[in-house]
Amino acid sequence: MTSPADHEELTRRAFLEKCAEAGAHTFLFGSLFVTTAMMRLPQEATSRTVGPRGGTAKEVIYGFVVDTTKCIGCGSCVRACKAENNVPDGYNRTWVEQYTFFPNGEVIVNSPNGGENGFEDDLPERNMPEEIGQLPVRGFFVPKLCNHCIDTPCIQVCPVGASYKTAEGVVLVDPQRCVGCGYCVQACPFGSRFLNPETNTADKCTWCYHRITKGLKPACVEYCPAKARIFGNVNDPYSEISQILATNRVQVLKSYLGTRPRTRYIGLDSEVI
Amino acid sequence: MHHYVTEGYVLPNQTHIYWTTMIVLYPYITGIVAGAFIISSLYHVFGKQELQPVSRFAMVMAFAFLLFATLPLLNHLGHPERAFNIMFTPNPTSAMAGFGFIYTAYLAILAVEIWLVYRSDIAYLAHHAKAPAMRALYWVLALGVTDVQEESRRLDHRVMLVLAAIGIPAACVLHGYVGFLFGAIKANPWWASPLMPVIFLLSAIVSGIAMVLVCYITVQKVKGRVIDTACVQSLIEYAWYSLIIDVTLEMLELVNHAYVGNEDWEILKQLLTTKLFVSMFLVQVLVGSVLPFFLLGAVVVFKDRIAAATRHNIGLVGGVLLLVQVLAMRWNVVMGGQMFSKSLRGFLDFKVDVFGRDGLLSAVALFALPFGALFVFSNVLPLWGSIATDPKDRLSERSLDSVQPRRSWH
Structure with missing residues (x-):
């Protein structure tokens, strides 16, 4: 026969054992749940039947083509973007890079002020190192912006779900939710994101979401005098962008990282990274 | 917000370094937590008796540092008031989203474990503390149960054992996770x-071991108490073995970068030979790794052939060097990864501010907080031994004031 004290001791022990058991189960199943959730969670805000370019035939899926062979480096796109989106000084939602090649294999890349004022006063040969001492053999401009990747590293790492993707494939930030940790800025391989010093939240190119949802073009596309930027619905086979994508060889930036950018380039050079 | 001096072509949005001293400090603090906890577990779970003198202190130290581990992060956030979003709306694909849960769980485990370790002492003090206010405090800390029976003490010990066993993987997760935050960033070749x-x-x-070692030797010396040489020897050995594996892996990482020679190696090579040369090769490798390797190695190899007092001093100096090594390593990872542009064509200079939110002063002040907490704890609970009534317990805990002679380390 057990004494009351023993009995109490046993039940307490049993209780604690149950607690430990429950704790272990919670830990195991919790980690299992998180693991499976991480493996299964779709990157798209809505996962529906997948069409040829990542959406159903009826859905609007936006795409962007940069034709580097047409860019003249005027900087209109950068100015238009800054004005349209109130981008703070020292930061860029879009920018233009100038690549200049010299006979000895030297490549100079620059983007003074993001190319906002064009490149007239900043030709690299004027600042050319003495040892090069030759005139450039070729050069071109490369406009850059957010790639609105299909498999975005920035959305993947956002701890609070403030970065998200719309059904049209546009990658956006909810400034009401963003905690300003800067992890997405680190995770973006293209330098497309920055922490806005006025809002202290992550900021980036939205493809002018406020415009495109009203049927307008992004500001940079609207203002490009050389038609180097093409924007549209890639699910509409008759759209300009679909025609261009159907008749050109296109590339994406840093394809080896597997982020599957929706911004595609015509005429990229291997020096462009 | 700074505008940094740049060389070469730096992407327009990368002319600022966002993760600075606070993000260097954060893994440094959690690292000390993980290491100290493992030391205390070596005694509590694996029965390494020689570590008994520091087992309680190590546990409380882990707790003190853990209490402030979130402060550097909060201080760095653009919107600290939204910090709890990380638990309210966690993004399951984000490694960072795990932080809130891992941290909370670990804090809870540690708190309960410390309570169990100290329960007998708290109960004893609830009756015997001098000031009535303190007796009341201990009564609250004891959750009203001030009569600790032998049977329940054994049960406490078993529960504590289970918790410590859970605590070890939890400590590993807490810190391995920090490494994953950096290691999983494919955009950054220095981190990925x-x-x-x-x-x-x-x-x-x-x-963690180094911090326990340094604190133990310093406190004993300042208080004029005996330093347990077996304990110091053991701590030095664990620190030395860990250092060897740690530095081997760090160098493996570097050699792999160089040998594989991907397209990013060109810029990493320049980074290492210019921006990181002092902090990496001089501080982290030479002063922080090679020097303590030989210093502590001598103690490990020659053991008793070196006088106890010399070993204590080597332990102190070696411990400080190891703390410098790890701090430099955190700096080199966090800052190194941001001193070159993702264009792989340009560099940024970084200078630490003295003042300001993420300046040197605020980092030092923040790092002092856990020590302040330790001081407060030390006035409430004995960090270095037990004052419980059980003579057997007292003997096994080797209450340093009563059992051992004073100042024999001379």
Whole structure:
């Protein structure tokens, strides 16, 4: 026969054992749940039947083509973007890079002020190192912006779900939710994101979401005098962008990282990274 | 917000460094937590008796550092008032989203474990503390149960054992996770590596052991108490072995970068030979790794052939060097990864501010907080031994004031 004290001791022990058991189960199943959730969670805000370019035939899926062979480096796109989106000084939602090649294999890349004022006063040969001492053999401009990747590293790492993707494939930030940790800025391989010093939240190119949802073009596309930027619905086979994508060889930036950018380039050079 | 001096072509949005001193400090603090906890578990779970003198202190130290581990992060956030979003709306694909849960769980485990370890003492003090206010405090801390029976004490011990056993993987997760935060960033060639969590964990263990070692020797010396040489010897050995594995992996990472020679190696090579040369090769490798390797190695190899007092001094100096090594490693990882542009064509200079939110002063002040907490704890609970009534317990805990002679370390 057990004494009351023993009995109490046993039940307490049993209780604690149950607690430990429950704790272990919670830990195991919790980690299992998180693991499976991480493996299964779709990157798209809505996962529906997948069409040829990542959406159903009826859905609007936006795409962007940069034709580097047409860019003249005027900087209109950068100015238009800054004005349209109130981008703070020292930061860029879009920018233009100038690549200049010299006979000895030297490549100079620059983007003074993001190319906002064009490149007239900043030709690299004027600042050319003495040892090069030759005139450039070729050069071109490369406009850059957010790639609105299909498999975005920035959305993947956002701890609070403030970065998200719309059904049209546009990658956006909810400034009401963003905690300003800067992890997405680190995770973006293209330098497309920055922490806005006025809002202290992550900021980036939205493809002018406020415009495109009203049927307008992004500001940079609207203002490009050389038609180097093409924007549209890639699910509409008759759209300009679909025609261009159907008749050109296109590339994406840093394809080896597997982020599957929706911004595609015509005429990229291997020096462009 | 700074505008940094740049060289070469830096992408327009990368002319600022966002993660600075606070993000260097954060893994440094959690690392000390993980290492100290492992030391205390070596005694509590694995029965390494020689570590008994520091087992309680190590546990409380882990707790003190853990209490402030979130402060550097909060101080760095653009919107600290939204910090709890990380638990309210966590994004399951984000490694960072795990932080809130891992941290909370670990804090809870540690708190309960410390309570169980100290329960007898708290109960004793609830009756015997001098000031009535303190007796009331201990009564609250004891949750009203001031009569601790032998039977329940054994049960406490078993529960504590289970918790410590859970605590070890939890400590590893807490810190391995920090390494994963960096290692999983494929955009940054200086960070992206599956070795990163392992390196972070091992350097965490190194820094935790080193901090226990330095604090133990310093406190004993200042208080004029005996230093347990067997304990110091054991701590030095664990620190030395951990250091060897840690530095081997760090160098493996570097050699791998150089040998594989991907397109990013060109810029990493320049980074290492210019911006990181002093902090990496002089501080982290030479002063922080090679020097303590020989210093502590001598103690490990020659053991008793070196006088106890000399070993204590080597332990103190070596411990400080290891703390420098790990701090430099955190700096080199966090800052190194941001001193070159993702254009792989340009560099940024970084200078630490003295004042300001993420300045040197605020980092030092923040790092002093856990020590302040330790001081407060030391006035409430005995960090170095037990004052419980059980003579057997007292003997096994080797209450340093009563059992051992004073100042014999001379």
